[in-house]
Amino acid sequence: MAAEEAQRAVDxxxxxxxxxxxxxxxxxxxxxxxxQDRYRAIYEHSGLPLILFQYPDVTKATYDLETQLDIARQPGVFAMKNGVRxxxxxxxxxxxVRREVPDLQILTCHDEYLLHTMFDVDGALVGYGSxxxxxxxxxxxxxxxxxxPAARAIHDKLLPVTRNVYHRGSHMEGTVGAQAWPGGARHSGPRHGAFAVAAAGGRCGSRNRRRLALRWSDLTRGGALTRRPSCCAWPNKVP
Structure with missing residues (x-):
């Protein structure tokens, strides 16, 4: 079924x-x-370039290191979204992983641990980017x-947002936190999608980012999140 869904996505x-x-x-x-079989079947059926998704350590769907390396070495796998937490x-x-699969792009999805993980990655694939x-x-x-020092300053500036949205019992409650911003703000559109941001380059210009996402100045005033970003800036080119 996953392979068939991937083919429909390609189409x-x-x-x-x-x-x-x-x-x-x-x-x-x-x-x-x-x-490993799941990734292999999807790529062989669809030819779709794939991102390895590492689930939180507290789940039974997390991959041990051997499994991560096996998947990362497979044809068609070009990046890892790591949220082991x-x-x-x-x-x-x-x-x-860096040493054994040097061409693999590593993306953090640790919305609540961005500072800790930011020095080891090529980019981020996080709801926070919305x-x-x-x-x-x-x-x-x-x-x-x-x-x-610069990273810490940004982290500290974002901390009120992080605490209100992501410092919850489960990181998955961040969707609820973003929908119910202090002051009664509500998200009027669809549920947040993951939004990748990169240090430079990408497919989404700064004008679109400003138009489709909340500006930082609005967020610090408790503004309402009324749009769902529909574009992203990718760390490197997709194969």
Whole structure:
């Protein structure tokens, strides 16, 4: 079914696919090799370039290091969206992935741990980008420069947003947090989609980012989120 859905996406014009684990794995886990087979089947059937999605460590759908490396080495897999949400695993596994699969683009999806993860990545694939794209682009650039003081300043500036939206019992509650901004703000459109931001370049110009997403100045005043971003700035070109 996933392979057929990928083919339909290709037919509709998709240029890449973010592969979620099978829903049943969240509760029951998966057999050894099943995740590798899933990515292989999708790519062989559709030819769609794929992004490896690393789920949180607290779920049974998270991939151990061996599985991550196996998938990352497969034809068609060009990036990883990593949301393991266990900084011990992040600090020990990301350097190995970098060393073993150097061409793999690594994207953080840790909305609540952006500062910690920003120095190890090529970009971000985060819902946070729907809220404050400009500061996130600056944060990625600071991380690539290894400029901790600048990155820390951006982090501290964003902290009121992070606390209100993402410092919750589960990071998945961030959608609720964004929909119910302090002061009664409500999201009037569809549910947030993931929004990738990069340090430089991409397919979405600054004018569109300003038009489609909340400006930082609006957000700090508790403005209402009324639009869903429909474009993204990608770290590198999709194969």
């Amino acid at each position: 509709a014009g998709a240029s890449a696919g973010l592969v979620y684990p099978s829903h049943g794995w969240l509760r029951f886990g998966y057999q050894k090799g099943a995740a 266990n900084m011990r695993r992040w600090d020990t596994e990301i350097p190995v 809220l404050t794209p400009e500061p996130l682009i600056e944060l990625i650039a600071a991380g690539k420069r290894r400029d901790y």
